[in-house]
Amino acid sequence: MNTSEPAAKSITKSIAKGGIREENERHILDCAERIFAERGFGGATMQVIADEAALPKANLHYYFSSKETLYRRVVERIFTIWLEAAASFETSATPETALRRYIARKMEMSRTHRYGSKVWANEVMQGAPIIQDYLEVTLRDWTDTRIALIDRWSAAGRIAPVNARWLLYMIWATTQHYADFAHQIETLNEGRALSDAQWRDATETVIGIILRGVGLDPGPGPDAGDAP
Amino acid sequence: MNTSEPAAKSITKSIAKGGIREENERHILDCAERIFAERGFGGATMQVIADEAALPKANLHYYFSSKETLYRRVVERIFTIWLEAAASFETSATPETALRRYIARKMEMSRTHRYGSKVWANEVMQGAPIIQDYLEVTLRDWTDTRIALIDRWSAAGRIAPVNARWLLYMIWATTQHYADFAHQIETLNEGRALSDAQWRDATETVIGIILRGVGLDPGPGPDAGDAP
């Protein structure tokens, strides 16, 4: 061994929960996500991200070798979160339960992960230079299995005959709109963020229109329904 | 008069239809719209726009004094087109006709003005630094009158009771998704643009889900309905 290999200590640090490296990387990723979300890859600068993180610009390059590496890590983290939400579309549930849970989860995601949704939107609008392989493999597989499921529902008469692909796009578009166009929505809400009640109401409205739109009875909604 | 004022000739040129200035400005605006659409304001560069237009960079500054001026002209042109589409939501029509026409028009716009829609999306995602006044005045007024109209429909029992604001957002989101996320949609369509038949089918599906979703009967659709 020689003096140029303090590897053991560094690795231990980076693996340990709450280690300096892990904590700083997460902080930088959080800040970078906000900046990339609002300016896109080309519009964001390392200087602005560094300012957001309250760090010297050189520290970003210490943790992430390049701007593209940092961006890639941000996008990959978002895709992981997207996968978790996608899992809430359970293939074993009834049509009503599966659609209701999935829409509610996606609306919740738009509220809690606004910036992640915007980064995804920016990336797709730019032609998905980084995530094209995710679109072609993971997203396509997920979409195909859900379309097959919805088609079986239609064939069995459990929902009205409806093109499953356009239905899925409608759910994606509507739910993600509340994240991607949050600024417009807040401007039209007298400049204020949507309240808890408004989020619940919007979610129930979206669920109601979609369920009735595919021939299902949305019922009285969770609030009224839970009371004895 | 002195030699520094060839104003008469220049103005005549710039006003005449097909004048060099008018033609070049339109060409540059078209190219700039595509670049701003995919990279946003900060991500786009005058060099890339010049390459897209097959012109030296200096020519852009001859016609538009700054990058921001060029961007502002692009955004203002898009807003004008948006206003025309917004007018297709006629306040005098029946609920079914008004919704059907408006959705169809918005879907058509997403197909024919993909880049304009993306510029708008980028601008809103960045917090609308340029168009904030449009959002606060023109868009708000338009939205308020349509919400009032839809509320009257609900009160009169002509449609199911539904929150008009979330319904409008749903229509905006769904139709604009076909422009803003065109790359993702085409990737999931085996890398090909949607065909005429697919656009018709998607439009009818969206109209069908929305109309049923607000308690209306969408009927057999235009194709089947027109045949004797």
Added chain:
DNA sequence: GTCTATAGATTGATAGAC
């Protein structure tokens, strides 16, 4: 690990020949 200083490339914008 953190930070200042700076290299080398690219940016928006302009000067001036044609």
Added chain:
DNA sequence: GTCTATCAATCTATAGAC
């Protein structure tokens, strides 16, 4: 009106002191 050459500012990325 068009184009080449260029400026000052800013960008990503790195070197090297601490």
